[in-house]
Amino acid sequence: MLANAKINLHLHITGRAENGYHLLDSLVAFTSLSDDISIEPSDKFKLNISGSTSLSSVCSEQDNLISRVTHLLAQHLGIAPHVDIRLLKNIPLAGGLGGGSADAAATLLLLKDIWHIKSNDILEKIAASLGSDIVACLYNDPVIMRDTGNKILTAPRIPPLHGLLVNPNVQSPTPEVYKAYAQSNRPFSDNIVFPEQFHSAMELCAFLKAHTRNDLTDAAITIAPEIGIVLNALDQIPNKLLSRLSGSGATCFALFENAGDAQSGYELIKKAHPDFWAKTVTINQI
Ligand code: C5P
Numbered sequence: 001m002l003a004n005a006k007i008n009l010h011l012h013i014t015g016r017a018e019n020g021y022h023l024l025d026s027l028v029a030f031t032s033l034s035d036d037i038s039i040e041p042s043d044k045f046k047l048n049i050s051g052s053t054s055l056s057s058v059c060s061e062q063d064n065l066i067s068r069v070t071h072l073l074a075q076h077l078g079i080a081p082h083v084d085i086r087l088l089k090n091i092p093l094a095g096g097l098g099g100g101s102a103d104a105a106a107t108l109l110l111l112k113d114i115w116h117i118k119s120n121d122i123l124e125k126i127a128a129s130l131g132s133d134i135v136a137c138l139y140n141d142p143v144i145m146r147d148t149g150n151k152i153l154t155a156p157r158i159p160p161l162h163g164l165l166v167n168p169n170v171q172s173p174t175p176e177v178y179k180a181y182a183q184s185n186r187p188f189s190d191n192i193v194f195p196e197q198f199h200s201a202m203e204l205c206a207f208l209k210a211h212t213r214n215d216l217t218d219a220a221i222t223i224a225p226e227i228g229i230v231l232n233a234l235d236q237i238p239n240k241l242l243s244r245l246s247g248s249g250a251t252c253f254a255l256f257e258n259a260g261d262a263q264s265g266y267e268l269i270k271k272a273h274p275d276f277w278a279k280t281v282t283i284n285q286i
Pocket of ligand 1: 020021022023024132147148149152174264
């Protein structure tokens with residue numbers, strides 16, 4: 001099963017929960033960049049991880065999330081967690097693309113079949129207990145995340161998009177970025193009320209540009225200054241409709257009307273910054 005990377009088309013911090021977590025309003029969409037997970041019944045719990053990108057060479061966090069959802073679900077069902085899990089990693093780690101969360105969500109969905117679970121309720125409960133993006137990843141379709149990320153609202157209908165993802169080959173750990181955000185004492189943003197539908201990539205991007213932002217951008221740049229270089233480089237690409245940081249970074253994205261413009265953007269970035277990780281993707285076309 002493919003576990004698709006998400007991007008946050010916008011991310012507003014709207015308040016603070018009693019447990020210290022931040023309240024969010026974020027429109028999330030899924031890209032064609034994916035990890036690949038397969039699971040088979042086995043005589044004990046096994047997890048095998050392979051992958052190619054430098055940013056995914058250390059998988060301890062993903063490893064933990066996959067193991068943790070498996071063990072929690074088995075515990076809930078009163079059975080042994082005896083499955084053989086194989087993960088092929090492509091999504092950069094701690095990259096703002098929700099790779100670990102996508103892996104955890106795909107694991108839950110695969111185990112649902114293997115262990116004959118009828119409803120999604122227990123999957124959502126376990127997902128919500130482990131991380132802010134996992135519930136959204138169970139949907140694998142555009143959604144609006146609210147509350148600390150676990151409350152899911154229907155997203156506006158958005159058109160298929162073309163994107164370019166760029167990471168300066170640094171990690172931008174989520175807890176540190178939120179801590180830097182909290183220390184900046186920025187005023188909170190509002191929840192966005194979206195129209196029911198966007199008819200074109202241009203219409204969606206014009207709306208996002210006029211009404212929304214990623215409130216974690218400045219904080220992420222203080223943790224990983226290279227993010228500022230990526231955002232400047234993306235801003236200079238001709239024909240890009242919008243460029244922005246995803247989640248808590250360090251991956252940034254640019255959106256385009258067509259695949260040719262995304263590919264030209266990729267070539268420009270690779271020429272100027274051969275050391276950056278970059279990837280063209282389709283968005284909302286899974
Ligand atoms: O849920 P996740 O593992 O992505 O969160 C990592 C850390 O980011 C949390 O421990 C918390 O410090 C911060 N965070 C937050 N508010 C959120 C999500 C994450 O403060 N809504």
